[in-house]
Amino acid sequence: MFSIRISFLHKFLCTTTMASQVMGGTRAAHVFSMLVLISFFVIAAEGAIEEYAPMKILMDEWDIRPPSWVGSDPCVGGWEGIECTNSRITSIALADMGLTGRLPSDIELLSELEILNLSFNKGLKGLLPASIGKLTKLVHLNLVGCSFFGRIPDTIGSLKQLSYLSLKNNSFNGLIPPSIGNLTKLFFLDLSDNKLVGSFPVSNRTAPGLDQLENARHFHFQNNQLSGKIPPQLFSSQMKLIHVIFDRNNLTGSIPSTLGLVQSLQAVRLDRNSLNGSVPSNLKNLSKIAELHLSNNQLTGPVPNLTNLNSLSYVDMSNNTFDVSDVPSWFSTLLNLTTLMMENTRLQGEVPQALFSNYNLETLVLRNNKINGLLDLETISSNHLQLIDMEKNFITDLKPTAGGSNYTLILVDNPICEGTNMANNYCIVSPSNSSNLIPPSNCASVACSLGQVSSPNCTCAYPYTGTLVFIFVSFSNLGDFGYYKTLQESLVSTFQSYNLPVESVALGYPTFGSSYHLELFIQVFPSGQDRFNQTGASAIASVISNQTLLRPRFFGPYSAVFPYGNSGGGGSKKGLIIGAAVGGSVLLLLLALVGVYALQQKRRADEQWSRSIPLSGISNSSASAPRLKGAISFSFEELQKYTNGFSEANDVGAGGYGKVYRGILPTGQMVAIKRAKRDSMQGGPEFTAEVELLSRVHHKNLVSLLGFCLEQGEQILVYEYVPNGDLLDSLSEN
Ligand SMILES: *[C@@H]1O[C@H](CO)[C@@H](O)[C@H](O)[C@H]1NC(C)=O
Ligand SMILES: *[C@@H]1O[C@H](CO)[C@@H](O)[C@H](O)[C@H]1NC(C)=O
Numbered sequence: 001m002f003s004i005r006i007s008f009l010h011k012f013l014c015t016t017t018m019a020s021q022v023m024g025g026t027r028a029a030h031v032f033s034m035l036v037l038i039s040f041f042v043i044a045a046e047g048a049i050e051e052y053a054p055m056k057i058l059m060d061e062w063d064i065r066p067p068s069w070v071g072s073d074p075c076v077g078g079w080e081g082i083e084c085t086n087s088r089i090t091s092i093a094l095a096d097m098g099l100t101g102r103l104p105s106d107i108e109l110l111s112e113l114e115i116l117n118l119s120f121n122k123g124l125k126g127l128l129p130a131s132i133g134k135l136t137k138l139v140h141l142n143l144v145g146c147s148f149f150g151r152i153p154d155t156i157g158s159l160k161q162l163s164y165l166s167l168k169n170n171s172f173n174g175l176i177p178p179s180i181g182n183l184t185k186l187f188f189l190d191l192s193d194n195k196l197v198g199s200f201p202v203s204n205r206t207a208p209g210l211d212q213l214e215n216a217r218h219f220h221f222q223n224n225q226l227s228g229k230i231p232p233q234l235f236s237s238q239m240k241l242i243h244v245i246f247d248r249n250n251l252t253g254s255i256p257s258t259l260g261l262v263q264s265l266q267a268v269r270l271d272r273n274s275l276n277g278s279v280p281s282n283l284k285n286l287s288k289i290a291e292l293h294l295s296n297n298q299l300t301g302p303v304p305n306l307t308n309l310n311s312l313s314y315v316d317m318s319n320n321t322f323d324v325s326d327v328p329s330w331f332s333t334l335l336n337l338t339t340l341m342m343e344n345t346r347l348q349g350e351v352p353q354a355l356f357s358n359y360n361l362e363t364l365v366l367r368n369n370k371i372n373g374l375l376d377l378e379t380i381s382s383n384h385l386q387l388i389d390m391e392k393n394f395i396t397d398l399k400p401t402a403g404g405s406n407y408t409l410i411l412v413d414n415p416i417c418e419g420t421n422m423a424n425n426y427c428i429v430s431p432s433n434s435s436n437l438i439p440p441s442n443c444a445s446v447a448c449s450l451g452q453v454s455s456p457n458c459t460c461a462y463p464y465t466g467t468l469v470f471i472f473v474s475f476s477n478l479g480d481f482g483y484y485k486t487l488q489e490s491l492v493s494t495f496q497s498y499n500l501p502v503e504s505v506a507l508g509y510p511t512f513g514s515s516y517h518l519e520l521f522i523q524v525f526p527s528g529q530d531r532f533n534q535t536g537a538s539a540i541a542s543v544i545s546n547q548t549l550l551r552p553r554f555f556g557p558y559s560a561v562f563p564y565g566n567s568g569g570g571g572s573k574k575g576l577i578i579g580a581a582v583g584g585s586v587l588l589l590l591l592a593l594v595g596v597y598a599l600q601q602k603r604r605a606d607e608q609w610s611r612s613i614p615l616s617g618i619s620n621s622s623a624s625a626p627r628l629k630g631a632i633s634f635s636f637e638e639l640q641k642y643t644n645g646f647s648e649a650n651d652v653g654a655g656g657y658g659k660v661y662r663g664i665l666p667t668g669q670m671v672a673i674k675r676a677k678r679d680s681m682q683g684g685p686e687f688t689a690e691v692e693l694l695s696r697v698h699h700k701n702l703v704s705l706l707g708f709c710l711e712q713g714e715q716i717l718v719y720e721y722v723p724n725g726d727l728l729d730s731l732s733e734n
């Protein structure tokens with residue numbers, strides 16, 4: 001027998017104890033039962049690959065115990081987030097569960113694991129253990145939005161079944177391990193938003209390389225510190241890549257012409273590097289390409305000839321030093337083009353009138369060129385047009401659109417704006433790249449209680465909230481609600497297809513933020529409840545993180561940021577059931593006993609600590625302590641969530657007493673959280689006195705106290721956030 005179930009063990013223990021009692025408690029009977037027990041444990045220890053043991057290690061490390069994790073067998077009784085096949089754990093999906101700690105190397109014990117999704121747990125940090133390479137059945141490894149650092153271990157190349165690998169948005173550094181080239185089943189590879197350095201590894205006689213990933217569709221490496229040339233060997237006609245996303249690195253050298261061999265490509269982002277040389281002419285072979293971003297490099301040579309690339313919808317080649325040229329005629333022939341950005345590219349001559357006969361045009365940016373003569377906008381046919389930006393050119397004449405226009409025209413810094421036209425709108429306006437738009441709502445009359453938000457269907461609830469970031473989109477008119485409406489609908493139907501209780505989705509505040517990728521605020525509203533419980537929230541996060549959301553064709557792949565600590569509807573770490581901690585071996589039993597003892601000791605200590613201060617007055621029972629009305633007792637894990645695990649990013653200052661963090665309450669209110677260092681803690685009575693005092697004073701020059709936390713040996717005060725120096729000054733005083 002390979003795996004011995006705990007319940008069986010439990011029964012067995014009871015029976016042997018009973019047997020010893022039946023035998024009259026004689027010494028012989030005791031010896032007998034001890035022997036039986038010992039031999040049993042030997043058998044158990046030999047055969048034991050008990051799934052509970054590694055799970056227990058993970059649970060302890062991550063400090064979680066969701067309410068549904070009862071009993072001692074993760075494969076019995078519906079442990080949410082865990083799936084098993086033949087009593088072995090095959091899937092762990094714990095997205096946005098507020099996990100903290102490391103990924104223990106004992107993860108290797110879960111040798112049947114196929115899916116590991118720990119995305120959006122900012123509190124997960126440390127190195128990715130080399131033992132991850134032992135999980136050879138892993139198909140899906142998703143650690144998006146955690147805080148792992150150090151090198152990506154070479155052993156990752158042993159995960160031969162892997163088809164989805166995303167380590168996006170951590171702090172990994174060092175080189176891209178060449179061994180990833182051994183993952184020939186890889187379909188989705190995302191290492192973006194890390195601190196990776198060096199170049200792309202390609203194969204040679206002794207080592208594998210990324211060029212071997214012939215089944216990969218996605219190479220997402222944006223926003224790292226990758227440098228050196230893009231090796232020509234990286235691309236070949238055997239590859240099936242659809243997205244090559246390398247923007248915001250330090251890549252140099254020229255764009256390899258082999259890129260033109262990857263006929264399947266739909267989106268290429270090489271913008272914001274230091275690429276030079278001329279653009280290979282065979283890019284014109286990429287007949288499926290829809291998005292092409294080459295901006296902000298040092299490219300030279302002729303402006304690429306994109307004639308016949310009729311799928312193109314978004315082209316940005318701004319800020320390169322191409323040869324001086326006339327405005328190319330292919331601009332006018334690409335009928336799917338929504339966006340053309342050619343700022344500062346040494347274009348000259350007149351803009352061909354034909355360009356404006358494109359029905360889909362939304363944005364035309366030709367700032368800072370040498371375009372001259374007449375700008376003929378008379379025959380504009382697109383009613384999606386939002387912006388024509390011709391600032392800093394040599395335009396002398398304008399034929400305005402017949403019948404008026406509802407787009408923005410910018411001609412600032414052109415000869416036409418000298419003299420009589422100066423007061424004209426188009427000689428004044430400056431562009432903006434964000435929009436405070438939220439979809440129109442029919443819920444004006446709905447008044448929700450504090451913290452709740454009205455859904456698009458006008459019900460009040462606490463939505464699951466975050467930001468979606470699209471690595472590219474094929475439109476640029478951010479004010480066109482049609483796009484978001486279609487997306488909204490397809491998101492709702494995807495969530496519902498996973499049986500998630502989603503009532504509706506609201507999207508808004510589109511902006512090309514500091515990432516130059518489209519950022520969209522998202523609120524997911526629950527149906528049949530006023531908020532998602534932890535399981536529900538986590539399931540939503542995993543659907544978002546594993547790219548299963550269906551989306552209209554004009555939205556590319558996305559990632560997300562959940563800054564508000566959405567999950568943890570309560571009690572994740574409470575109710576630790578130590579009684580269930582009977583493991584599959586003597587060692588584990590002993591450990592558990594030690595654990596129980598330690599916990600009891602700690603509890604005793606905690607109790608003494610809390611007894612020493614009159615906590616009763618601080619609770620919500622305001623009757624007995626009217627002076628403390630308003631000060632809330634927060635749990636430590638709540639505060640962890642609000643501060644993203646007391647992350648550095650939220651650290652707004654420090655003093656002798658400890659640190660001050662910025663946090664966001666579920667209501668959206670910003671707070672400042674002052675956490676005392678161990679050695680500067682006050683005695684219980686002093687702390688209580690401070691809480692009492694602060695909660696009584698509401699003076700305009702003092703930030704007011706909202707609550708406190710006295711759990712887990714911490715002394716934490718939560719104040720209103722005042723986002724300027726005063727706050728720090730007033731908090732730093734003691
Ligand atoms: C890659 O795979 C080959 C063949 O399976 C193996 O010989 C080699 O050791 C692997 N290399 C790495 C770095 O994992
Ligand atoms: C791609 O472009 C090159 C050079 O521009 C040309 O010789 C070749 O035939 C093209 N390949 C395909 C498959 O169209």
Ligand SMILES: *[C@@H]1O[C@H](CO)[C@@H](O)[C@H](O)[C@H]1NC(C)=O
Nearest residue numbers: 284305306307308328329330
């Ligand atoms: C661009 O390429 C097309 C065909 O691919 C050709 O007809 C046209 O002359 C080229 N334009 C320039 C300016 O080279």
Ligand SMILES: *[C@@H]1O[C@H](CO)[C@@H](O)[C@H](O)[C@H]1NC(C)=O
Nearest residue numbers: 295296316318319341343344
């Ligand atoms: C071009 O460069 C300027 C100056 O660095 C920058 O402000 C502008 O945003 C860039 N344009 C585009 C389209 O990236």
Ligand SMILES: *[C@@H]1O[C@H](CO)[C@@H](O)[C@H](O)[C@H]1NC(C)=O
Nearest residue numbers: 067068500501533534535536
């Ligand atoms: C969480 O909510 C789901 C429905 O969204 C429900 O099925 C489940 O039982 C809830 N879990 C807990 C622990 O309340």
Ligand SMILES: *[C@@H]1O[C@H](CO)[C@@H](O)[C@H](O)[C@H]1NC(C)=O
Nearest residue numbers: 115140498539542543546548
């Ligand atoms: C993606 O997430 C959903 C919801 O948790 C799950 O049903 C689905 O199996 C996941 N897909 C993968 C490949 O993990």
